[in-house]
Amino acid sequence: VIVPGNTHPSFRLWLTSYPSDTFPVAVLENGIKMIIEPPKGIKNNLFRSYTNDPINDPSFYDNCKQPGPWRKLLFSLCLFHAIVQERKQYGPLGWNIPYEFNLSDLNISMKQLQMFLNDYSEIPFNALIYLTGECNYGGRVTDDKDRRLMVSLLKNYYNSKVVLDDKYSFSPSKIYHITENTSLQGIQAYIQSLPLNNTPEIFGLHDNADLAKNVNETRRVLGNILLTAAMSSESKGGDVEAKNIQ
Template sequence: GVKANVNRGYNDMTEDGFESCTKPGPWKKLLFSLSFFHAVIQERRKFGPLGWNIRYEFNNSDIECSMMTLKMFLEEQETIPWAALEYVVGQINYGGRVTDDNDRRCLMSILRQYVTPAVLDDSYKFTKSGTYYAPPEGPLESYREYLRSLPASEAPEVFGLHLNANISFQQQESRKLLETVLSIQPRIGSTGGGKSNDELVLEMAAALEEEVPALFDIETEAAMGLFDRTESGQLNSLSVVLGQEIDRFNKLTRVLQSSLSELQKAIKGQVVMTFELEGMFTSMLNNHVPEMWANVAYPSLKPLASWVNDYHERILFMRTWLQDGLPKCFWLPGFFFPQGFMTGCLQMHARKYSTPIDTLSFGFQVTEFEELGQVEHGPEDGIFVHGLHVDSARWDRVNGVLEESEPGHMYAPLPIIHFKPQEGAAEEGPGEYACPLYKTSVRAGILSTTGQSTNFVLHVNLPIKEGTDSDFWVLQGV
């Protein structure tokens, strides 16, 4: 915990090192602040994606470098260079380990709580409860005494997180335990009157194979004019996106058809049970998505039963678009590659108004529409998007702002949002929070060639309630 982490640093500290600065007041205050900051960013990792997208190995060399930097700045400068201190500690000493842009933003938001002129004031508290603060200037033993008085385990407020973060942590631990138990469970066939594992999987595979939809056929199914070219010979950008999505879904459907057929034959002994098919057998028994499906599918954390339902919903959305033409409202989570769809929308706007695409970005307006049936027609410019959920917050429909979560509610649905292309960068304005949009709640992804995580789509600027700033929502992990 945070208490043990800071305690360890102060127990290892010598009296000479603690009293070695010519400006003891600011030195002792900021030394404690840095130690507390170091503990918070390390312990924040236990909350998984709510804490950090990627689990970074911050260690003692980071805090030692930061202490040396602090001492150097205090000794060499008459006034404390706050901006330089924040930059060197945040962007270099600690930020050098951070590969995700949203994690770096989180790191700097945490640091701003601890490297600030307000820390030098004895009345400044690190948390709302007032339990955690930098003690007044005194001998080393007084700091150790204060640390001994702190609670053994800290509440989520120490990290700037909502109380619900504890539920997330406990769910994460429970899931790990259950997965471990499941992985060591012996695979023994039924000895009573029940069905054997082979019979269960055989029935499941037959039922799933029966439900696998037909492949998309653009030649015969496409709505009139959907894939027509313009006078300049260009296809509609969104039709190109649809064509690419259909190719990906057809590839997944083929894998489902062939693997389900092969598995049934293997169980009956008609073909060899390969390593891949055995893995698929075990996955279906445990209600997990088989690895050979996940390799060609979209990112998803759902168990097998929910995954299959979701797959059919995605197929239905794409088939409706193919057969009926452009939807009034788009189901963004239904795409394999939402980033490509976003680019397609900007490209369509750029062609319509003869604007360079690299000058465009999205503006956002949360509408009052809750259901698809309320949308009579699509917007003049941009697109309507539905199916988004906000993690660790909720949408206040009365005031039209981002609000803190209700106790026990981890996710909350958002109304339909209008994504409207605009000229200039989509920067976070006052009273707004640039909320990162991810494909799955894992948040971490592979670093792509764009320098962004493959799981990250874009930032959606949302209005926030009065009395809060962007840092507040960053720390909440929204």
């Protein structure tokens, strides 16, 4: 048991947790809270991937026997990672069940991609799609239709056209495409040029999907405001009651 008498004054306990409705309130009230949220939007999501380890490490990014296919497929994988995360904003139009994909899914997938490109002269797309879509990301997916959608989406990002077509586009508007300069700095510069706001086309959705997303987001914000106001009222009521007791 940790008590002040036998605890070093510099001792600090760090706890990490997913959002939980059952987390002890006493711990929250007596601790310092730090919240790390995934970046919002494809542009910010891609930028985080390309400015964090291991991609921003030259010993990883430039360490592949097939540099051309590697850089194209790596960007394609990072875009896929952003897509599967951002589809959650569309509610049941995006996924039947909301899933918490994270950087660990991306990291293991990119390491497997590099390993296969180093070990095989001919890219084994079927194996890559199975490991990435069925195991790494698909391991979190519990709905059968969501799993089918996951693999179907991945096939747009893991295929021979991505490697052979220097101007391969991931969307009808051609906003999201393979850039000519695939160096780390070139990719980062291209990401900075992308729009902040996403359009449903990149997710394979109709334009009307934005309406549903905006309505859901508005309801969520208003719900949080009402919840905050209610908690504030309860707190003030408790203070008044305490003063009356005194």
